[in-house]
Amino acid sequence: MNTVSILLLAFILSVTGLFVFIWSLRRNFFDHSPAASREIFSKGEIGQVDDPSATPEQRQALQDEMGHKTISAEDRQALSVELAERVEADRSTASVTFILLACSVFWLIVASTAGLISSIKLHEPEFLTQHAWMTFGRMRTLHLNAVAYGWAPMAAFGVAMWMLPRLLKTPLIGARYAITGGVLWNLGLVGGLTCIAMGITDGMEWLEMPWQVDILMVIGGALAAMPLIFTLQNRRAHHLYVSVWYMGAALFWFPILFLVGNLPAVHVGVEQATMNWWFGHNVLGLFYTPMALASVYYFLPKIIGQPISSYNLSLVGFWGLAFFYGQVGGHHLVGGPVPQWMVTLSIVQSMMMIIPVLAFSINQHYTMKGHFRTLIHSPTLRFIVLGGMMYTVSSIQGSFEALRSINTITHFTHFTVAHAHIGLYGFFTIVMFGAIYYVMPRVMSWEWPYPKLISLHFWLVVIGFAIYAIGLSIGGWLQGLAMLDPAKAFMESVFVTMPYLKSRSIGGGLMTLGHLVFAFHFVAMALRYGSRRIGPALFHQRSATRNVVEA
Numbered sequence: 001m002n003t004v005s006i007l008l009l010a011f012i013l014s015v016t017g018l019f020v021f022i023w024s025l026r027r028n029f030f031d032h033s034p035a036a037s038r039e040i041f042s043k044g045e046i047g048q049v050d051d052p053s054a055t056p057e058q059r060q061a062l063q064d065e066m067g068h069k070t071i072s073a074e075d076r077q078a079l080s081v082e083l084a085e086r087v088e089a090d091r092s093t094a095s096v097t098f099i100l101l102a103c104s105v106f107w108l109i110v111a112s113t114a115g116l117i118s119s120i121k122l123h124e125p126e127f128l129t130q131h132a133w134m135t136f137g138r139m140r141t142l143h144l145n146a147v148a149y150g151w152a153p154m155a156a157f158g159v160a161m162w163m164l165p166r167l168l169k170t171p172l173i174g175a176r177y178a179i180t181g182g183v184l185w186n187l188g189l190v191g192g193l194t195c196i197a198m199g200i201t202d203g204m205e206w207l208e209m210p211w212q213v214d215i216l217m218v219i220g221g222a223l224a225a226m227p228l229i230f231t232l233q234n235r236r237a238h239h240l241y242v243s244v245w246y247m248g249a250a251l252f253w254f255p256i257l258f259l260v261g262n263l264p265a266v267h268v269g270v271e272q273a274t275m276n277w278w279f280g281h282n283v284l285g286l287f288y289t290p291m292a293l294a295s296v297y298y299f300l301p302k303i304i305g306q307p308i309s310s311y312n313l314s315l316v317g318f319w320g321l322a323f324f325y326g327q328v329g330g331h332h333l334v335g336g337p338v339p340q341w342m343v344t345l346s347i348v349q350s351m352m353m354i355i356p357v358l359a360f361s362i363n364q365h366y367t368m369k370g371h372f373r374t375l376i377h378s379p380t381l382r383f384i385v386l387g388g389m390m391y392t393v394s395s396i397q398g399s400f401e402a403l404r405s406i407n408t409i410t411h412f413t414h415f416t417v418a419h420a421h422i423g424l425y426g427f428f429t430i431v432m433f434g435a436i437y438y439v440m441p442r443v444m445s446w447e448w449p450y451p452k453l454i455s456l457h458f459w460l461v462v463i464g465f466a467i468y469a470i471g472l473s474i475g476g477w478l479q480g481l482a483m484l485d486p487a488k489a490f491m492e493s494v495f496v497t498m499p500y501l502k503s504r505s506i507g508g509g510l511m512t513l514g515h516l517v518f519a520f521h522f523v524a525m526a527l528r529y530g531s532r533r534i535g536p537a538l539f540h541q542r543s544a545t546r547n548v549v550e551a
């Protein structure tokens, strides 16, 4: 079957799927009852805020903001049973979640350092050029691969391993598969990054690591997805909450994408470029995006103690994403030597993505409506809500960036890099920070030792990211206009970006500093500085503060 038929078939399937979905909604095939959105709450839990990273004072202020609701004796009984089960569930995931998250923090620091060095090189070309592996081409690629296959999947897998038993109401089954998978994955990544540093790559963006190394990662990724299957089989939850849909689909899509994308000697020429960007955008849209959305749909309602505003809208978001995202990759090839109908198809699908994106945005907005003041008191919520908002910004921006008229200006410029960071940093990474702040106290049965560092981390990365994204978007746009102006020499389009490239290094420096603060806090918690948590979620107390490493 040729590429034309495959893409056409995919498009017809998407549209048919969407109609089937609308029809099934009209026939009440989906759970209409608001009970589905309450699946993540126990009896009597709605109305009780829950932010494990908040101090007692912040928690009190958060509860005051949301109002006080008394729990009946019967509900309290049911709640304490469920809380005890959650403690069990948390225990079953503790080691695997901790290992994966520790790896993610390590790769975050490696990646940020490589990103900062690459950034400085763009305005100080003499900086660190002594060795080949330090040059821009390799350093930039090391940065991309360390975020794309180190920080991002390790954080997403770690958070997913913790969420699964909570959502399926049963302990995690098969944690050792995920640990083995994680080890293989990281070994593969170390091998892949070493090859990149030595200049050995497969020569395609996002698919640089040699395919021989990818074998380790394919096996590792497949093993890491095993607990999903085992735990799903043994679930005690009556309804699969929308986060399970997103995570389940993402953990199913990712190994397939990675395997197809890395098959050697199958795709050549134009087909190879097409497949490259089919992989490139699908890994963003069908892996990182659903993993982060699953987290927002779980953590946001849990923190404010209120179910999401519209459960059906969350399903529209899920199916819209599943139907439309698969074909958007062609928008990376606008103007390229590929069939124009294929690019047009991807532009149409990129615009269609506005439907699921708005479904999510409206849902988040209405869930938070009237409660925005809670952001003052909950450090975790700040990350989650800001990340959710950045999903809307990056995606709507992306839909318009796909249009030929806009892409002619932005393609080959720093504007694309700014968009990439609004998506993978402003949205995905910021959501993951929030999720990790929520998860770690439960995993470790320990408090974050220095709560003020959470705020410091937040403001450093938010200010740094704002400088990075706003400056580079302006610089990239001016660069694109200059490149299109026949009256201007090419070098003018380079010089115009200089102040913005320098501001990116300042913004990126602040982000990196924020990451160091986060990593320090993570290590301090792992070394058991601070105080112990006593009792299950919601009703926990703290033991006396300790400032020594536990023996």
Ligand code: HEM
Pocket (backbone or CB within 6 Å): 205, 284, 285, 288, 289, 328, 331, 332, 333, 350, 351, 353, 354, 357, 391, 394, 395, 396, 397, 398, 399, 400, 401, 402, 403, 407, 410, 411, 412, 416, 419, 420, 421, 422, 423, 424, 427, 428
């Ligand atoms: C409806 C949603 C989205 C659409 C239609 C979209 C569209 C686009 C377009 C048109 C480009 C530029 C292609 C080029 O000129 O080379 C791009 C690049 C990119 N987008 Fe998006 N985007 C969307 C959402 C996102 C999200 C949510 C993320 C992150 C999770 C993201 C991450 C990226 C990255 C990393 C790149 C740069 C890829 C590269 O060149 O290496 N996008 N996107």
Ligand code: HEM
Pocket (backbone or CB within 6 Å): 108, 111, 112, 115, 116, 117, 118, 119, 120, 140, 143, 144, 147, 151, 414, 416, 417, 420, 421, 424, 425, 429, 504, 505, 507, 508, 509, 511, 512
């Ligand atoms: C978790 C944090 C980060 C994530 C997820 C991330 C993600 C990405 C992605 C997806 C790209 C490819 C963009 C494209 O090709 O269009 C990229 C490139 C880049 N990033 Fe990051 N990044 C992060 C942190 C940083 C930091 C802290 C800096 C420091 C300034 C930085 C600087 C760069 C640079 C210089 C490039 C290459 C741009 C180019 O080729 O012109 N990144 N990053």
